[in-house]
Amino acid sequence: QKEVEQDPGPLSVPEGAIVSLNCTYSNSAFQYFMWYRQYSRKGPELLMYTYSSGNKEDGRFTAQVDKSSKYISLFIRDSQPSDSATYLCAMITGGTSYGKLTFGQGTILTVHP
Amino acid sequence: ETGVTQTPRHLVMGMTNKKSLKCEQHLGHNAMYWYKQSAKKPLELMFVYSLEERVENNSVPSRFSPECPNSSHLFLHLHTLQPEDSALYLCASSQATATETQYFGPGTRLLVL
Secondary structure, three states, rough: OOEEEEEEOOEEEEOOOOEEEEEEOOOOOEEEEHHHHEEEOOOHHHHHHHOOOEEEEEEEEEEEEOOOOOEEEEEEEOOOOHHEEEEEEEEOOOOOOOOOOEEOOOEEEEEOO | OOOOEEEEEEEOOOOOEEEOOOOOEEEOOEEEEEEEEEEOOOOOEEEEEEEEEEEEEEOOOOOOOEEEEEEEEEEEEOOOHHHOOOOEEEEEEEEEOOOOOEEEOOEEEEEEE
């Protein structure tokens, strides 16, 4: 079983739609949760970073963590064509002198005008 | 130059060649990482240099050899690669703690013929 499961999509939505991206994980030691966005021909860039269960909002983006269910989500409101990218969830257990990230497979999102 | 840079951006090599990938970070970080990104697979951490300590993924073949001469520069030396090594190789940097954000370069797209 993979430590982090993420539906690879692809996901295609019309402009203005609400997008829901999800990851599940099996390792209860994961304490820190991230969403990265990766545009074509670019490296991943951090979008959201959360620690505790609950919601964190940043503009049109909301990250949700449910540690009891081992489930994290990223919601994108009023999606735009510029949101078209691959979205990667990532997790850390902590306790190391470096960032030992475990990534999901990534979900390819296309927002069409 | 700002952020994390990588050269070359694209590389085609035969199985008997030797080549090197270069990464440079301009963020004052003291940890650097090499990742492999293959189609339909999660990002795979290959090597980490954190505070001059090297950490490696034991599943990485010996035909990949990292070098970190100082905290700003990182190399990945390649020799006698296989076609299945074709992938996007990403460099990242962060402060040397478990939870600091990692900043990625644009990657080197490698094709092994």
